[in-house]
């Protein structure tokens with residue numbers, strides 16, 4: 001009778017889920033899995049830090065809509081992956097982390113690499129289990145995927161003790177689950193849908209705010225069709241970008257387009273807001289929301305507990321976003337909707353946003369204005385490129401310059417605000433879409449967090465082009481300190497000049513240094529055409545403050561303080577005018 005080990009079971013179970021690639025860093029606790037990967041011809045992408053492997057599994061899901069799989073060794077492998085898992089958890093991203101573990105038979109005898117992994121992983125995963133019987137591995141892998149993708153998605157953790165993983169059992173005693181998922185997703189109740197559509201018919205200024213629930217239910221086509229049928233403007237958060245192409249007439253960029261302040265003088269903001277798979281948190285403006293306080297709000301979410309977080313909701317609809325949109329499309333066909341004046345107003349705001357850096361784009365100054373850098377790069381990329389943005393102000397500059405035309409094509413930070421995701425996300429995107437251009441931009445501070453992954457990209461043949469926005473400082477941090485404390489007063493936020501292009505060359509990448517605006521295009525063309533992982537180190541102006549930082553800290557500095565020192569009073573007087581003048585010159 002043939003025997004198989006736990007590694008073979010893992011790989012066969014992953015194959016059943018359509019997985020053909022894993023992200024990992026070697027550990028002896030995992031060798032049974034690698035041996036099976038060899039037999040099954042899996043693509044094994046090996047990173048230089050387990051954090052990067054976990055971010056890659058997360059990035060894979062963000063760009064494909066399907067869970068990525070990271071496999072890390074017992075003890076430090078699992079603890080190193082914590083940040084990657086937490087990042088996915090905060091953004092409801094489906095991924096599967098498989099962790100090695102010391103032998104069950106050695107528990108409490110101080111074996112190597114033993115730590116309470118379940119205790120560490122439970123608070124940052126949707127579901128976490130330790131497998132104790134080899135024959136049950138396929139059942140647990142199936143359950144891991146079911147938990148990762150069902151309802152609101154999220155990361156899951158599966159722990160495999162080495163004695164369970166390496167044990168060999170009779171193949172005939174092992175069964176692989178075949179049918180372990182629902183075939184359909186839950187739709188809206190008839191009454192809730194009717195109410196939502198009645199309000200849409202009554203609304204003069206409706207708006208749809210779309211989030212990750214739209215992307216992970218693969219509802220981009222339905223979202224676009226519904227918007228077209230009802231002439232309803234759509235705004236997206238980062239995860240949903242491109243679900244409706246951003247060059248579509250009815251797409252108005254981020255949620256800020258309905259900020260009440262932008263409409264105060266011209267007839268008011270939205271009177272009906274339909275939240276589609278987006279949570280109410282900082283990215284909807286938090287408690288100081290972009291959602292007008294007098295608007296009717298319909299919140300559609302697969303997770304009932306999300307409805308009503310941070311704000312009263314007139315109508316909560318528990319539903320998968322695509323099912324909601326499909327039913328809504330059927331129900332509105334033949335009805336006439338018109339919101340011309342509202343759409344024109346939003347269009348004017350969109351145009352103003354598109355042109356707000358026009359002066360900076362013409363600036364030939366060195367160091368380079370970051371807006372010029374971002375817009376120049378955006379013009380050089382393929383329209384269907386995948387763009388990854390990592391860093392404080394850097395991510396915002398690129399976010400504003402890029403037009404996402406497809407879902408899963410713009411990857412950036414979420415609720416963990418986790419710097420360092422850039423290279424791993426970009427590598428995962430390239431592994432998932434080998435025929436698409438993948439571009440990544442990183443702040444010079446953030447670049448340090450996973451810099452060694454240039455080697456991963458080089459040795460695993462992942463030709464991504466990476467720009468380091470080098471303002472020689474932790475820009476958002478230093479600007480924030482100076483806005484609070486006064487020009488020249490900062491701590492732990494200076495970096496100085498670093499030749500990232502040379503360091504990347506040392507790790508096997510193509511390198512370019514850019515110090516003048518006219519060097520951007522030639523250097524980018526050489527990098528994109530090199531066919532290799534490439535690092536373009538662009539030196540930018542450290543004094544230019546991104547408008548988001550300015551708004552954040554200006555708002556903070558006008559907060560009433562209980563007790564103010566003389567120095568603080570003086571800072572408040574001197575700081576803001578300085579930046580006000582310096583801003584975007």
Ligand SMILES: Cc1ncc(C[n+]2csc(CCOP(=O)(O)OP(=O)(O)O)c2C)c(N)n1
Pocket residue numbers: 390391392393394395417418419420442443444445446447469471473474475476477
């Ligand atoms: C892992 C992590 N460490 C620290 C921070 C705090 N932080 C937020 S923005 C920022 C500065 C980022 O600087 P840089 O990457 O150079 O980008 P820039 O703002 O200059 O564009 C820091 C340190 C964070 N969000 N994540």
